[in-house]
Amino acid sequence: MSVRHALLAFLSEGPKYGLQLRQEFEESTGEIWPLNAGQVYSTLQRLERDDLIESDDRGEEAGPQKMFRITEAGRSELDVWLSTPPDMTEPPRDELVIKVLSALRVPGISVHDVIQVHRRYVVELMQQWTRLKEDEGDLDLTFALVADAELLRLDSIARWLDTADGRLRRAGTEAPSERTGPRIRRRLVARR
Amino acid sequence: MSFLELRRVSKCYGTGAAEVHALVDVDLGVERGSLVAVMGPSGSGKSTLLTIAGSLEEPTSGEVVVDGRSLSAMSRNDKARLRRRTVGYVFQDYNLLGGLTAAENVSLPLELDGIPAKKAHRVGMAALEELGLADRAAHYPDQLSGGERQRVAIARAIVGERSLLLADEPSGALDSVNGDAVMRMVLAACRRGVAAMVVTHDARLASWADRVVFIRDGRIMDQTVPPPTPESLLTGVPASGPRP
Numbered sequence: 001m002s003v004r005h006a007l008l009a010f011l012s013e014g015p016k017y018g019l020q021l022r023q024e025f026e027e028s029t030g031e032i033w034p035l036n037a038g039q040v041y042s043t044l045q046r047l048e049r050d051d052l053i054e055s056d057d058r059g060e061e062a063g064p065q066k067m068f069r070i071t072e073a074g075r076s077e078l079d080v081w082l083s084t085p086p087d088m089t090e091p092p093r094d095e096l097v098i099k100v101l102s103a104l105r106v107p108g109i110s111v112h113d114v115i116q117v118h119r120r121y122v123v124e125l126m127q128q129w130t131r132l133k134e135d136e137g138d139l140d141l142t143f144a145l146v147a148d149a150e151l152l153r154l155d156s157i158a159r160w161l162d163t164a165d166g167r168l169r170r171a172g173t174e175a176p177s178e179r180t181g182p183r184i185r186r187r188l189v190a191r192r
Numbered sequence: 193m194s195f196l197e198l199r200r201v202s203k204c205y206g207t208g209a210a211e212v213h214a215l216v217d218v219d220l221g222v223e224r225g226s227l228v229a230v231m232g233p234s235g236s237g238k239s240t241l242l243t244i245a246g247s248l249e250e251p252t253s254g255e256v257v258v259d260g261r262s263l264s265a266m267s268r269n270d271k272a273r274l275r276r277r278t279v280g281y282v283f284q285d286y287n288l289l290g291g292l293t294a295a296e297n298v299s300l301p302l303e304l305d306g307i308p309a310k311k312a313h314r315v316g317m318a319a320l321e322e323l324g325l326a327d328r329a330a331h332y333p334d335q336l337s338g339g340e341r342q343r344v345a346i347a348r349a350i351v352g353e354r355s356l357l358l359a360d361e362p363s364g365a366l367d368s369v370n371g372d373a374v375m376r377m378v379l380a381a382c383r384r385g386v387a388a389m390v391v392t393h394d395a396r397l398a399s400w401a402d403r404v405v406f407i408r409d410g411r412i413m414d415q416t417v418p419p420p421t422p423e424s425l426l427t428g429v430p431a432s433g434p435r436p
Contacts, residue, residue: 126396126398
C-alpha cells in the first residue's frame with residue numbers, strides 16, 4: 001500500500017499536525033494495515049524533501065507537533081495517482097495456482113484433495129471476515145469496504161478452485177497433459 | 193440431539209444402467225440456533241439433500257429425524273403438518289404467488305394450517321415488520337424488487353412457530369448488498385433458535401454459516417472447523433491453516 005499517497009490524501013482535506021495524521025491513518029486503516037509512528041514520520045520527511053508537502057519549519061525533523069500542508073505539486077501527484085490504474089497486466093506469481101499445477105505432476109497425490117484443502121481454508125477465512133463485517137461493518141464504513149474487498153478476493157480464489165476442480169474432472173485425468181507447461185509459458189510470453 | 197438429523201441417507205434415481213446415486217450415506221445434523229451451509233457444485237446432490245430434509249422427497253435408505261421424530265414413522269398427514277408448521281422453505285426464485293399481496297403470501301401458510309384469517313394476517317404483518325417490509329405489505333410480487341421478494345419469501349418461511357429453515361441458493365440472483373440483507377435475516381432467525389440449512393455453490397453465501405459442509409457426488413467429503421475468533425484476522429494470529 002502507498003503510505004505516501006494515503007498521507008497526501010489526508011492532507012488534501014487541509015493542514016494537519018504529524019500526530020493528527022498518524023491518528024487518522026490508524027483510525028482509517030490501522031486495524032488492517034498496522035503502521036508504526038516511525039514509518040509515518042519518515043514518509044512525511046520524504047514528502048517534504050520532494051516538495052509534495054510543506055511545513056512552517058523545514059529545519060526540524062517530522063514529528064507529532066509539526067504542521068504539514070499539501071503543495072500544488074503534491075495535489076497533482078495525488079490526482080495522477082488516484083486516476084492511474086495499478087499495473088495488473090502481469091498475472092501475480094500466485095502460490096496457490098502453483099501448488100495446484102504442481103499437484104498435477106506428483107504421483108500418488110489427488111489434485112482434487114489438494115484443491116479441497118485450499119477451498120476449505122479459503123471458506124474458513126471468509127466465514128471469519130463475514131462475521132467481522134457483521135460485527136463491525138455497521139459502525140465503520142472503511143472497515144466494511146476493506147472487508148468487502150477481502151471477501152471478494154477470497155471468493156475469486158474459491159471460484160478459481162471450483163473452476164479448476166470442474167475442469168480437471170471434465171478432462172477426466174489427474175495427470176497433466178505433457179504440453180501444459182510449455183503451452184502456458186508460450187501464451188504468457190506472447191502477451192508481453 | 194440435533195433438531196434436524198440425517199442418518200446414512202441415500203437417494204437413487206432410476207434403475208439398472210441408468211441408476212444415479214444422488215446421495216450416498218449422508219450423515220448430517222443441524223442444531224437449533226445454528227446455520228449450516230452445504231456447499232457443492234451443481235449436480236453434487238445438495239438440492240436433493242434439502243428436499244429430503246424437508247420431507248418433500250423420500251430417501252431410498254436411511255433416516256431423517258426432525259425434532260426427535262423420524263419422518264419414516266410419520267403418516268402422510270403428519271408430514272404435511274410438519275411441512276406447514278415446522279419447516280420453512282426459501283427457494284432461489286422466491287416461489288411467491290403472483291395474485292396475492294406480500295402480506296397474503298406470508299399469512300397463507302398459517303391460514304392453510306387453520307389459523308383464522310385475521311390472526312394469520314396479524315402474525316404475517318409482524319413477520320414483515322421484523323424484516324423491514326411493513327410498507328410493502330399491500331404490494332404484489334411484481335411490484336417488489338428482487339431483494340424485497342426474497343425478504344417476503346423469508347418472512348413466509350419463518351412466520352409462526354417454524355423452527356427449521358431450509359433454503360436453496362437464497363441470495364442467488366441478488367446483488368451483494370441485497371444478498372447480505374437476506375443472509376442477515378436467515379442468521380437472525382437462527383439466533384432466535386431456528387435451525388437452518390442453506391445449500392449453495394457460492395462461497396460468499398456459505399461464509400455466513402456457522403459450519404460449512406462440502407458435498408461432492410452425493411457424498412459429504414469435508415467440513416469447516418469453527419474458527420478461533422474473527423479477531424485473529426486483525427491480530428495476525430493465523431486462523432486454522434491447511435491441515436496435513
